[in-house]
Amino acid sequence: MNIFSSLITSRMVATLSALVVIGIGCSAGIWQLNRAEQKIRLGESLAIKLAMPILNANTTDLSLELATERRITVRGRFLVEEAVWLENRPRPIPEGIANSAQAGFYLMMPLLLEDQKKVLWINRGWAPRNNLNRVELPPISTPESAVVIDGVGFSHPGKVYELGQQAEVMSKPRIEQNFDLSKETKLHSWNQLPFIVRESSSNKSDGLVRNWPLPTNGVDRHYAYAFQWFALALSGFLFWLITGFLKYRRERVVNGDRV
Structure with missing residues (x-):
C-alpha cells in the first residue's frame, strides 16, 4: 500500500x-x-439590441419577444392612483461606484397610451424609503399631462425573495415585494402590453434615481x-x-x- x-x-x-x-x-x-459568464453574455446581448432602431409602442404592436432589451419610446398619461411600490430594492449604482447598499422602492406606474386603450407599465425609477415608517412613501412628482417615456423593455423589473404568496388586495398605497404582469391584468381587466419599460432618462427632477447599472456590473x-x-x-x-x-x-x- x-x-x-x-x-x-x-x-x-x-x-x-x-x-x-x-x-x-x-x-x-x-x-x-x-x-x-451569464452576466457577460447578458451584457453582450443588451449591447447588440440597444444598437437597434428605437421601437415606438404607440405605433407598433409589440410582443414580449420583440420588446425585450430593446429601446422603446411611448407617449401617454400616467395612471397615478394605480402605482405599485416595490420595496427592498437597492439603489441603482453605476459600474465603478461603491455600493452604498441603500434600500428603497422601485416605482411601477401604468401609462395609458395616447389615443389607445392600452396600458404599459413603466419602471419609473428608484426612491429611498423611510426606515422608521414603512408606509411613508418618498416624495416624487408625476406630470398630469401626456409625457414621452424613453426606456428599455424587460419582462419584469427584477425579483426579490419573498415568503409565501401575497394576498391580492387593493389597499393604497400598494407596497409589494414583487411585480406580476398577469396579476395586474386580473386585478384591472385592462388591455395590457406583455412587458414593462424601464425608464432611462436620468436628468428629470422628479425625485427618482435612474442610474441603472449594466448587466456586467459585479463580474x-x-x-x-x-x-x-x-x-x-x-x-x-x-x-x-x-x-x-x-x-x-x-x-x-x-x-x-x-x-
Whole structure:
C-alpha cells in the first residue's frame, strides 16, 4: 500500500470531511464563474439590441419577444392612483461606484397610451424609503399631462425573495415585494402590453434615481468570490494532506521504520 492510499484508509473521517470541503468549494467556485459568464453574455446581448432602431409602442404592436432589451419610446398619461411600490430594492449604482447598499422602492406606474386603450407599465425609477415608517412613501412628482417615456423593455423589473404568496388586495398605497404582469391584468381587466419599460432618462427632477447599472456590473466580484471558494477547496486538500503526512511519519517513527 502506498502512502496516499494509507492516508485515505487510515483516516476515513478526515478524508470524508476534506471531500465535503473540497466539493463545496469547487461547486461554489464554478457557480460564481457561471454567474460571471451569464452576466457577460447578458451584457453582450443588451449591447447588440440597444444598437437597434428605437421601437415606438404607440405605433407598433409589440410582443414580449420583440420588446425585450430593446429601446422603446411611448407617449401617454400616467395612471397615478394605480402605482405599485416595490420595496427592498437597492439603489441603482453605476459600474465603478461603491455600493452604498441603500434600500428603497422601485416605482411601477401604468401609462395609458395616447389615443389607445392600452396600458404599459413603466419602471419609473428608484426612491429611498423611510426606515422608521414603512408606509411613508418618498416624495416624487408625476406630470398630469401626456409625457414621452424613453426606456428599455424587460419582462419584469427584477425579483426579490419573498415568503409565501401575497394576498391580492387593493389597499393604497400598494407596497409589494414583487411585480406580476398577469396579476395586474386580473386585478384591472385592462388591455395590457406583455412587458414593462424601464425608464432611462436620468436628468428629470422628479425625485427618482435612474442610474441603472449594466448587466456586467459585479463580474469582477464574481471572479473574486470564485477565487475564494477555490482557495477554500485547496486549503481543505492541503490540510488533509499535510496532517495526514505528519501522522504517517509519526507512526513510522514509533514503529521503528525509516521515513
